[in-house]
Amino acid sequence: MATIDTEKVKVMNPADSKIPEGPIAEKWTNYKAHQKLVNPANKRRLTVIVVGTGLAGASAASTLAEMGFNVLNFCIQDSPRRAHSIAAQGGINAAKNYQNDGDSVYRLFYDTVKGGDYRAREANVYRLAEVSNNIIDQCVAQGVPFAREYGGLLANRSFGGAQVSRTFYAKGQTGQQLLLGAYSSLNRQINLGKVKSFNRYEMHDVVMVDGRARGIIAKNLVTGKFERFSAHAVVIATGGYGNAYFLSTNAMGCNCSAAMACYRKGAYFANPSYVQIHPTCIPVHGDQQSKLTLMSESLRNDGRIWVPKDIEDAKKLQRGEIKGSDIPEERRDYYLERRYPAFGNLVPRDVASRAAKERCDKGFGVNNTGLAVFLDFSEAINRLGIDVVRQRYGNLFDMYEEITDVNPGEKGNEINGTVYYNPMMIFPAIHYTMGGIWVDYELQTSLKGLFAIGECNFSDHGANRLGASALMQGLADGYFVLPYTIQNYLSDQITVPCPGTDTPEFDEAEKKCVEAQNALLKIQGKRSVDSIHKELGHIMWEYVGMGRTKEGLTIALDKLKALRKEFETNLYVPGSAEGMNNELDKAFRLKDFITMGELVAYDALNRNESCGGHFREEYQTEEGEAKRDDENYFYVACWDYQGSDEKAPELIKEPLHYEAIKVQTRNYKS
Amino acid sequence: MANMTVNLKVWRQAGPKEKGEFRTYTVETDTDTSFLETLDILNEQLVNNHEEPIAFDHDCREGICGMCSLYINGHPHGPATGATTCQLYMRRFKDGETITVEPWRSAAFPVIKDLMVNRNAFDQIQQAGGYVSFNCGGAQDANCLPISKVNADMAMDSATCIGCGACVAACKNGSAMLFVSAKVSQFALLPQGQVERKRRARAMVKKMDELGFGNCTNTGACEAECPKCIKISNIARLNREFIKAKCSD
Structure with a gap:
């Protein structure tokens, strides 16, 4: 059997993570004040490869190009706009405190570290919280149509693991709008000739020259030919490895091959066991299923999660003899509200997923496989009216109906004067991977000249990511962190000519x-x-x-x-x-x-x-x-x-x- | 859930310059399986018989990435309204039905292989002007720019376009007006887009014309078939934007 030889375990030198000196709130400012920069004339002589066009990849590629670097940008889809960031539904966190509910950079930092179960690197998370506000400013300036109040200012909602409303959103399509924003900036740079875009290309290897990443081998997926590309530095932004589980909420093309190529070349892979299982996905229905569909965490703002109190009710549900709306309030077990009164239905994802598994393991599952719980909007519809609820979640209700043939906003049953609506059935599914390529504070991997950003690095979410923080991290890395830190590396490469590919x-x-x-x-x-x-x-x-x-x-x-x-x-x-x-x-x-x-x-x-x-x-x-x-x-x-x-x-x-x-x-x- | 058998009459074409033809395959599936999963089942059958599987574009399978296409029984993205092919479930079809599956057919979208087409022209139109020229780092606080909710919501509706190309496939002229107008509208409705408003309309329309898309004759097929229900009123707005821009030349 394969085991780990504990004798061989090494401990990293603390200096290797390059965390800057000073109190936590001053580290990033100190870093920027003392880092090395590349002057405009030299930027023109340097080329950077960015693999991936999701939030992290597209924002990094466009920002590096805006600064004056030459960028080669790769994606496996037919257009950079297809990257799977586009499917993020709920929103993006920022510590703006626009709602005057006591939010601050520190509180976002604290919530993220706590949400990550104290396994993230503190300095990285503080920087993430610090630049979160810039991201919202940046996206609004690009023309991202975030949801607004009647007064014209930006609207917010709540997500799991927080007691404030700090999530900015664009209907249930926030990832789409943020990605199209980054894609628009990328298009501008492609038009200006600063970014060369390679669509339907897949990275197969990173090429090391004298101990530094100097290029990649990418396969042209249309011609089937391997092609060579060289640069002064390589950035990978190729997402996570959720599809190792076959069924996940990832897109069909999402894969970890670029990350694995880096790993095989010697880049450390950090915390791979930290895999996020999202509590609110549509349950598995059959053997032919190709992927699982997420129902946004935002539904937990108004939706209440429950299973029957009585095992007999659960058995009837499993046999299809009764429906969820046949069970009145007093026979329902709102187990998250029962176990976690302070956060209720908005506990972090890992907690909510395990609680669902616990109930289903005990036999309280509510569908034919016994592997589902209810997410119910009856209380919200009775309180707010169906119109308001549909305005908030209508597109998600429609998506649910298209897949399952059940409309969650439809009236089910009236018992003792209370109207019950059809609940959704949900179950946890693989969604996001917190683990990834190890990076230092500069987002550089253990290989010189190779950087990793977005979901494909490990640094900010610890053992669990909070909702609406993936978009924040992808854009933080791409717009505001990597374009700075990579210069600290590139500054001593200005006299190095871009290597040829015939080496x-x-x-x-x-x-x-x-x-x-x-x-x-x-x-x-x-x-x-x-x-x-x-x-x-x-x-x-x-x-x-x-x-x-x-x-x-x-x-x-x-x-x-x-x-x-x-x-x-x-x-x-x-x-x-x-x-x-x-x-x-x-x-x-x-x-x-x-x-x-x-x-x-x-x-x-x-x-x-x-x-x-x-x-x-x-x-x-x-x-x-x-x-x-x-x-x-x-x-x-x-x-x-x-x-x-x-x-x-x-x-x-x-x-x-x-x-x-x-x-x-x-x-x-x- | 009910089991069902369908005959898929699929366009097969080995490459851009090769001659294509329809081939019919019989597949066993069920009502709760999606259309693309049914194609997966068919491909698995083909692979097991050592035949070449059918090439088709798909990725997110949640109706948002815009990668899937397919002209099914004469409709882009099939018979469901307001849904992409990946959101189409077999319960929409009858047991024993023959379903015709073709690629998008447009001069501007050449076939790469089987059901897969090259939509690079859409990227090129966006590159011509589908953005606000603004460098990262220089933005003011987001709430310094109040935007009326009505306009923000309308801009959002236009920005919902997924760039799949169904509008072009649906149009007898192969026009890309709905696609272009959605982007032009998003920025025309927002204060951020005002500075480059005229330049954008001119540049994007010029690029669209260059790339071989047809003209709009107001048949409305694009709106009827758009999986994101982008409204044809966007085209009216694009026409206004374009005329205003040309008048000020």
Whole structure:
């Protein structure tokens, strides 16, 4: 069995994370005051590769170009506007305190660190909270049509893990509007010739020259050819690894191959076990399902989550004999309001997901599979009227109806004078990955000249991300952090000419890509990519999902090893290396998902505690809450590749140091 | 949920210059499965029979990325109104039905392979002027610029366009007016867009004409088929914007 050799565990030098001196509130200001800059004439001589066009990638590419750098920007879709940031529904946090409800930079910082179960790097989170306000200003200036009040000022709503209303939104399409804002800035720079845009290109490798990232090998997905690109620095903004679970709320094309290529070249991968399972998704309905659909967290502003109090009612629901609206108020268990009175339905996502699992494990699930709970709007509709509720959530109700054939705003039953409406059925699903490529304060990975931003790095969300914070982090990294910090690196590259692509390093990297491709085509086994991917998803969800145990994780590692063997010997990829071959591209991604799955399992097995999105069933309180072990696990787990996917990675610890916040047990009860 | 069998009559075309043809496949699916998942089932069958799977664009499968296309039974994004192909479920079809599936057909959107087309022309139109020329870092506080809720909401409705190209596919002239007008309208309705208002309308229309899109003859097919219900009144606004800009030349 694959185990981690604890003898070999190294501890990172605190200097490696490059956290600036000074009190927490002054670190970023101090950094900017003392960092090295690149003058305008030299910026024109430097080229940066940005892989990805989501919120982080598009905002970084456009901002670097605005500053004067030359940018090469890549995406796998047919247009930069398709990146999966576009699907974010609910909103973006900022510490504006426009609602006069006591918000501040410190409070957003504190909520984010607490929401992350005290496993994030304090200095990074403070900077995130600090620049959050600039993001809103920036987006409004771009013409992002945020929701407004009748007086013309910006509107806000609440999200999980906060007691203030700090979330800015554009209907249920905030990610779309923010991404189109970044895309518009990107288009302006493409038009000006500062950004060269490569659509339908997929990064396959990062090319290292003399110990620095100097380029990438990318596959043109239309011609099937590998192409070489060189630059002074490489930025990856390629998102998370949720699709390792097959079913997730990620888009079909989301993958972790670029991140895995960096990892295999020596970039540390941090905290892979921190995977976010979102509580409000439409439950799985059948074997042919390709993805899961999220219902925005904003629904928890007015929706109340419940299951029946009485197990007999639950059984009737499971058999389809009664509907949710047949059960009156007194027989409903609003378990989040019961367990967490202070935050109620707006507890953080990890807490809400586990609470749903707990009820369903006890047999209180409300659909035919027993794996669903209700999200109910009866109280809100009776209080506000259906028109107001539809104005707030109408597009989500319609989306729900299209998929399930049930309209959540429709009148169900009247019992003792109270009208009950059809509730939604929801269940947790893989949504976001807090873990990612390790970066220092400058967002530079452990490889010189290679930077990681957005979801694909690990730095800001600790063990759990709060709602409406992904958009904030992606844009913070891309608009306001990386364009500064990357200059500290580039300032001593101004005399270095951009390397050519006809060097032995590029030859070698491309040769490896071609060999890997030929190997996949040569297997000629019996199983399709999707059939193996589904099997991977089952293993991950069963053993590395919401509730993990030492025993289960050990089984998972064995099964994943066997699955890799199956992939290597029994995969069937049709077609050839010439031209477009989607199955071949999917096979590449699947290979990396298997390695990623193992990485998640290794990390989960190593972390003998429960925190945020990582819940080890052995480590819980009597009330079933996550039990952290700050004495032994107050660190970032960085995994170092050992030259082969077969070998277990080695662990390097980055100890966490908290100066501003007192580490304590999370409490959402009072 | 009920099981069902459908015949998919699918356009197959090996490459941009190759000759295409329809081929019919029989697939077993069910009412709760989506249309694209039914294509997944078909592709799995094809792969298992060592045949080439059907190439089609898709990504988010939540109706927002704009990547999926498909002209199904004569309608872009199929028979459902206000929904993309990825949001289409098989309960919309009858058991035993033959469903015709084609790519977007427009001179400006050449076929890449099978059902997949090149919509790069849309990006080029946006690059010509679909933005506020503004560098990151120089913005004032967001609430220094009050915007009437009515205008903000109208701008939001226009900005909802997902750039899928259904309007072009639906139009007998292959016109991109609904797409262009949605972006021009968003900025025309907001104070941030005023400075470049005329330049934007001129530049985007010029680029649209260059790229081989047809003219608008007010048939309204684009509005009827738009998965995001973008209104044709945007086109009226674009015409006004364009005429005003040209008059001041």
